[in-house]
Amino acid sequence: MTPILEARGLSRSFGHVRALNNADFDINAGEVVALIGDNGAGKSTMVKALTGNLDLDSGELFFEGKPLHISNPQEASDLGMEVVYQDLALAPHLNPYQNMFLGREIPRKGFLGKLGFMDDKAMRAKARAGFDELGGTVRSMTAQVGTMSGGQRQQIAIVRSIAWANKIVFLDEPTAALGVVQTKNVLDTIRRVRDKGIAVVLISHSMPAVLEVADRVQVMRLGTRVATLPTKGATVEQLVGAMTGALDANLTTEEAL
């Protein structure tokens, strides 16, 4: 199966720091891939490189098997890739559908639309459909997002991203600030996104969450991918070992793949 997105030999230096050092990455459609690594291992830099937020020194990207050259986030959006940042980038005073369509409002038909009038009814209906499709716990389309729980806000950000991304969603620490129940809700949401056939890249420091929801784990260390392993049968100790380099010998390493 051709990966929906593949990176080969990405390198990027900031001064003397090699943030990415001949790093690889791949993800298939309908797959959850966790990207893990210690702080400074290059996870965020990798996501930036994959979504057009970073100029590369060298390396190649392939999207659905074809070479890809992107230089700004808009191109990534156009291809169907969206990033959910850790701060979620939601406007707390707006409600879920207003947030979902912020910057992409549906105009009213005809002359009024040209004047900047919006079709709130259509936006609300589409948002409603998006939330219903994904299940989850966001019920009110009219309450301010700022009054909602962290889990619900995360869901809103995810629903917004998959409303515009039909290929790949990048989630940066989606469960970092959440409690047990809310974490479970977000992980359920991630599964449902995957079941829609959308690839999910999950950056997380929470090993239990990674093991619960991801299909594969790619471990980064010192700017390069040091291991990729299926989560089936993997343990937290193995993942931490791979991240810190203590258990290299026991893992399916790059060379063996």
Add this chain to the structure above:
Amino acid sequence: MSVIAKEDQSAVVDHGPQDSLLKRIGSLQAVWILGVLLVIVVFFSIAAGSKFLSASNFSLISQNIAVWAVLGVGMTFVIITSGIDLSIGSVLVFSSVVAAKLMASIGGDGWGVALIGILAALVSGAAWGVLNGFLIAKAKIPPLIVTLGSLSVALGLAQVLTGGIDVRSVPGALTDFNTYIKILGIPSLPFVALVTLIIGGVILHRTKFGRYTYAVGSNELAARRVGINVDRHLILVYGLSGLMAGLGAVLALSQFGTTTIAGQSLTNLNVIAAVVIGGTSIFGGEGSIFGTVVGLFIPAVLQAGFVIIGVEAFWQGVAVGTVLVAAVYVDQSRRAAALRGAKSRNPILAMLRPNK
């Protein structure tokens, strides 16, 4: 490794706020403050009877707030972006001076001259606003400082242009418009203000421009992330505020038949007070034109009422200041409650309740 078994989804949901329309309306500060206004009206109606509750009294009140109402439209937009515009009074003076001087130099009493003056006032006001917006959005100077500066500069330039003496030659067409003309039974100046308020309300609540205004005030970074041109939007919002000051200049010329160089020093603060009393949050992201209308009526009704029942009008300042502080306190408490995730509690009751 999936430790959580498939279970009934409803057992683990964190329930979101499911607000009925009635509850949402009740949670708007504009509605509470409308209640305060009604209480004031009822009080004066009982105290002064038909003298207060007469068409002529309310016609007078609406004429007194027409200029502030127009300025309030622009100010509401500005404050929703979490900004402030202190310069509106001075920009009004500058624009009225430019318009009056221009009309005087052309001469004549007809509508032709008046239209040129109106255009000049609007352009001058909008230009000041755009300058404010540019300095705020592009030079990243805080709005308070930028507009404090333009307050000083605009008033200073107006005094330079006139030597400090008011220009009294306003075309008859403009002053007659205020004195004689009624539209749909409403005096002309309040009618212009009403139309401006309605247009402002429609733009704020129904268009993309309005939605972006809320978004910029609510979370500027998020607005940038979704591709909104925040800098351009801020320039337009301050430009709108300046344009409204230009329109206010036209109304003031029409109302007084002269420029009011010394008469607008507190206009900015009065308008800001009205906007904030009306529930527009100085922290941005929240507010409505309807609230601003209510916030304008409270000081005006108080003043008229005090005059009628024979209380010194000085008490108006005391009353308005108190309402202003109380309104902001209520607003902040609601915000804090929302952040804690609490169901909207009545902050006044919460204040009376002892801490545990």
